[in-house]
Amino acid sequence: MSNAYTESEERQELRKAVSRLAGTYGREYFTEKARSGGKTTDLWLDIAKNGYLGINVPEEYGGGGGGIGDVAAVCEELAAQGCPLLLMVVSPAICGTIIVRYGTEAQKQRWLPGICDGTGTMAFAITEPDAGTNTHNITTNARRDGDTWVLNGRKIWISGVDEAENVLVVARAHDARTGKVKPVLFVVPTDADGFEAHVIPMEIVSPEKQFQVFLDDVRLPADAVVGDENGGLVQLFAGLNPERIMAAAFSLGLARYALARATAYAKERTVFQSPIGAHQAIAHPLAESHIEIEMARLMNAKAAALLDSGDETGAGEAANIAKYAAAEAAVHAVDRAVQTHGGNGISQEYGMAGLLVAARAGRIAPVSREMILNYVAMHSLGLPKSY
Template sequence: MSFVESEERIALRRAVAEFGAGYGHEYFDAKARSGQKTTELWEEAGKLGYLGVAVPEEYGGGGGGIGDLAAVCEELAAAGCPLLLMVVSPAICATVIARFGTDEQKAKWLPGFADGTLKMAFAITEPDAGSNAHKLKTTVRRDGDEWVLKGAKTYISGVDEADAVLVVAIQRTGPVLVVVPTAAEGLTRHEIDMDLIAPEKQFTLFFDDVRLPSDAVVGSPDQGLQQVFAGLNPERIMGASMATGTARLAVAKAVAYARQRTVWESPIGAHQGISHPLAKVHVEVELARLMTQKAAALYDSGRDRDAGEAANMAKYAAGEAVAAAVDQAIQTHGGNGLTREYGLASMLATSRLSRIAPVSREMILNFVAQNSLKLPRSY
């Protein structure tokens, strides 16, 4: 087993890092604070093929795996441009359609994922279900040649930017995944007022007997449960990658400041009260990166069950690492850490979110306790 990425993956990282540096945190922060979207960044990333690295070649993609897409996500975040919709659109939605979609669905959707001209949101969370996917109430039923969707979803990212939403709904035989155009009649959305500084907005969605064509359900209706898990593992891997990229950026800012900030005729980084905490978070970030790469390698090799365990562990480790890294970076800067000039305070809420979404640290610990350690369930 190799613990070193391939030369192709390393070259991809370098190229994306250089590309992301051309935009940087100041660009991203300015867009987010003004309520604008990072459209230029997304479109150029799509044209360069970075958004489609994991889409099969026959549909215009790079033919790589989730590990390649995760590398792109991480490097953009490390450059100060964490693209949340990368976690959703090319990772979850494109992966599900590529693995389970009909030939017609693949031909319809995958080329747009490959070049970034298509954005698709993902909707599973419901107001009354939370992390309990067994209590989903959004339903879909057959009515002649159509499907009829009814229910609600909440905390759905980027719906105002998306062309469609991949919705997890329930029918008689279990869950199914349904592609719903954002312009569909009967679909309404309400923006959730968040204190996050991010270009992507959060929404509650309402489906009031939304009528959809027969090909709206992805693949076979009896494969819904497999499709959900096929999408959630990439979601956790990508969430971990975005977190470790953000953590790397925070550590880099702190290290640069600790090298140049001089007090009592020596850089503050010479003092162990500064250097040891930074060294500790650096270790934690690198460990989280390694587990994320392991999860991606397992997923790309088709070992879904093992990938599920590793992806959850990676998501946990990355969430803890980024929260600690941003906190320590602010502490290293002292009062400067809370100014806009140094760009750290705006990362605080985002880093904290990594311990909550797309799955909370507590639910990951439940998963590890029950599946890895074979401990009894409490619920």
């Protein structure tokens, strides 16, 4: 039984199953892979084998037939066990959602099974060096050449290109009918001629790398276009609400992991004859984090429920609020966890400080907290547009 405040038994069981699976790997596995330059492919394929990776994709394409709330639960529980996988946000949630909604039957058959079984992971490329939040400034160009398309441009901050078989690239094409440029979505194989990716050195402790991508006369067949080439921004934006919900789940899992570690330490560490958790200077900040996490989880559940019910407008506001609240909760929880551990908080042995950059990134990506505040000011409060 479920109501507005309680998840269905199926969702609760899903969480437990993912938590158990991720727990057999754990944070030590994740950080060992990150520090050695290894990959979490074993975990990725294990998630897929158990049917959790493409749980939001229809069953006829190898998925679980669930919704965004299900795949968000998977993402959150992985992170809560110390294994936050950024490609969960990208491959099944953004790319999977767009292809399910706008791909042809042939495209769905071609790309979705690989997204679900982990063998055809798909990255997503929208951000450019001179076009971050302002997607209207994208300059990656797509031009027709007979029956093919030719892509030229640069992308930056593209996650997991080295683990992806394809990249869903947002480019701009000239519209002969209107004379204007229009956004068009292309699936580009990572082994295509003219496709180059260079890793960006990062301070974050993660096996998943960030890349700068160069597209130099990359030639694609006509069926590389996902959706209607005149479909405009609506097709692109179909992936953005799922992206925010997943980013919130990612942050929430991180926050829960940090809080659980801090709480366990506060119960065991004894100074002045009693556990440090008995002191309000330690207990209250951790209690505050629990409150912040639970509020953000509730808003993310609302966002997922609205999106799965087809209410895009309501989901847009809730997803933005959830993403904002979850990122703030994660930053606070990780900072408090480091402080609770004292000197141990900045040692590699305890692994708390390694979470700082990952948590902080949630305030920046995939959309900055400032742009969410702009969105809420304009759409929720009706204030004039500021940008």
